[in-house]
Structures are given as C-alpha cells and as structure tokens.
Amino acid sequence: MIIKKKSQMVKVNLVIEHKNWKSRYPKLNLFLKKIIEKILSSIFSSRAIIFEISILLTGTKNMKYLNKKFRKINKDTDVLSFPAEEKNFFKKGLKSKKKVYLGDIALSYQYIESITKKQNKSFDDYFKKMLVHGVLHLIGYEHDSFKKYKKMNLLEQKIIRNI
Incomplete structure (x- = not known):
C-alpha cells in the first residue's frame, strides 16, 4: 500500500515476526x-519523490x-x-531523484516494552520516537559525538511534536 499526501508517497515494506x-x-x-510519511514530510521538502x-x-x-551480527x-x-x-547522499540533494530506498529498520517489542515499563513511559510514544530515531539514521544522522547527538536529538524532538 502506498500513502499519498500532497504528492509525496511512501512505500513501507513490513515484516512482523x-x-x-x-x-x-x-x-x-x-x-x-x-x-x-509524517517523519519524511518534516525532513524533505520535495513532494515528488517516492520514498x-x-x-x-x-x-x-x-x-x-x-545486533551481534x-x-x-x-x-x-x-x-x-x-x-x-x-552518509552524504542526502546532503547532495534529491532534485533528480524520483525514488529513494532509505534502508531497513528493526525494532524489538520486548526491549521497547521493558524500557517503557522501567521509565513509566507510553509504549506508543517511545515506539514513535524509535521510528523517528531509526529514520534519521537512515538519512545520515549520527550521535557519535555530543555535537551530533545534540543536533539529532533536537530534530527528533521537533519531528515528534509534529506526529
């Protein structure tokens, strides 16, 4: 299934284990x-690309x-x-691209559940945060230094407010 919003399309290949x-x-x-779709719309201005x-x-x-492998x-x-x-693919711009495969994200149900119980957080909110975090990694964001962590974290918070 493809979702179309303001000419932007997102295709999600989903495997549930x-x-x-x-x-x-x-x-x-x-x-x-x-x-x-909301995550990508808040990052990319181009609406003609299929992600x-x-x-x-x-x-x-x-x-x-x-994780071990x-x-x-x-x-x-x-x-x-x-x-x-x-890493630098998205910094170059996407003007000539019609379709972009971002990559793969894996999420662990039990790990997310354990964190939310320990920290008394909402499963839904933490799950959304991890989706945002994962997508940002796919488009080149890293948090291997404090400066990069701060930049990525601020963007995560901004996106989460919009979803």
Missing part, C-alpha cells in the same frame, strides 16, 4: 505508513542476533538502522 506487534496495533500497516523503507518488527531473540554487541536493543545510501 513477533505476535505482540499485531495485537497492540491491529491496523499496523496504516499506522506505520502514516507515521513514516521506500523496510521495517522489521521483531522480538528479543532476533534483535540480539542482528552487525554491531558485534551481544544484547537486545530497541532499534537498529541499516541505511541503503552513503
């Missing part, structure tokens, strides 16, 4: 597409495996991002 995602969000496909993204909604076991960290985490483009 953990049953709790579907029980929490009965209309998960539509829910995700609307959020991703594509793949999202894996999984659990602890697979997320731990992915790709980051050499043997533990669960909330979100992993796998950008399809080089």
Whole structure:
C-alpha cells in the first residue's frame, strides 16, 4: 500500500515476526505508513519523490542476533538502522531523484516494552520516537559525538511534536 499526501508517497515494506506487534496495533500497516510519511514530510521538502523503507518488527531473540551480527554487541536493543545510501547522499540533494530506498529498520517489542515499563513511559510514544530515531539514521544522522547527538536529538524532538 502506498500513502499519498500532497504528492509525496511512501512505500513501507513490513515484516512482523513477533505476535505482540499485531495485537497492540491491529491496523499496523496504516499506522506505520502514516507515521513514516509524517517523519519524511518534516525532513524533505520535495513532494515528488517516492520514498521506500523496510521495517522489521521483531522480538528479543532476533534483535540480539542482528545486533551481534552487525554491531558485534551481544544484547537486545530497541532499534537498529541499516541505511541503503552513503552518509552524504542526502546532503547532495534529491532534485533528480524520483525514488529513494532509505534502508531497513528493526525494532524489538520486548526491549521497547521493558524500557517503557522501567521509565513509566507510553509504549506508543517511545515506539514513535524509535521510528523517528531509526529514520534519521537512515538519512545520515549520527550521535557519535555530543555535537551530533545534540543536533539529532533536537530534530527528533521537533519531528515528534509534529506526529
């Protein structure tokens, strides 16, 4: 399914591996597409580009495996991002692009649930924050220094206010 809003389109390829995602969000496909569209609309001004993204909604076991395989960290985490483009791709501009594959995001149900319980936060709010965080990584944002962390965090907060 493709969502079209003001000529901007987003295609979300969704894989659900953990049953709790579907029980929490009965209309998960539509829910995700609307959020991703809002995230991208607040970042990109071009409305003529088709953005594509793949999202894996999984659990602890697979997320731990992915984290170990790709980051050499043997533990669960909330979100992993796998950008399809080089870091500077989006700084060059997208004027000549008609379709852009952003990359893949994986999210762990149990990890998000444990964080929200420990910190007395809303699952929905934290899930949206992790989606924003993941998308920002796909388009080249990093937080490996305090300056980059601050810049990314401010943008995250701005986007979250709009969704």
